Amino acid sequence: MKKFLLLFIAAMGMSLGIGAQSKKSVRSEINPTGVSTAENYAEIKFDTLRCNLGVFPESDAVRKYSFKFTNTGTAPLIINQAFASCGCTIPEFTKDPIKPGEKGKIDVTYNGSGIMPGRFSKTITVRSNARNRIVRLVIEGEMTEK
Secondary structure, three states: OHHHHHHHHHHHHHHHHHHHHHOOOHHHHOOOOOOOOOOOOEOEEEOOOEEEEEEEEHHHOEEEEEEEEEEOOOOOEOEEEEEEOOOOEEEEEOOOOEOOOOEEEEEEEEEOOOOOOEEEEEEEEEEEOEOOOEEEEEEEEEEEOO
């Protein structure tokens, strides 16, 4: 009786496994990027993704740069988040939607005061509702001693 029960359970398990493989996967029907394939979408296009601040002295350590972009999509662009890889770099951005064809900017302030002099490279990650959801910007340079 035990052999029959074990054989029955094994057969049921195999039949359920085969049945599960023959059904369409729900995941395959969902766009893995989460971006709508509809006609309306936002798309963020930056003029440049990298800024070199050059060489500057520690006594003049506060530097600013504006990364300019355009919404090249057909729907309003909303920047959800912009954050830097280090606390010495602070990005600021508008929370208002940017209409298709309009321009915007992300202002980045680097403050190297009290930080060890030398070459640096900081990454700013921008998250939005755009087709290209995540964009990484880089600000770099070299700070010399006072």
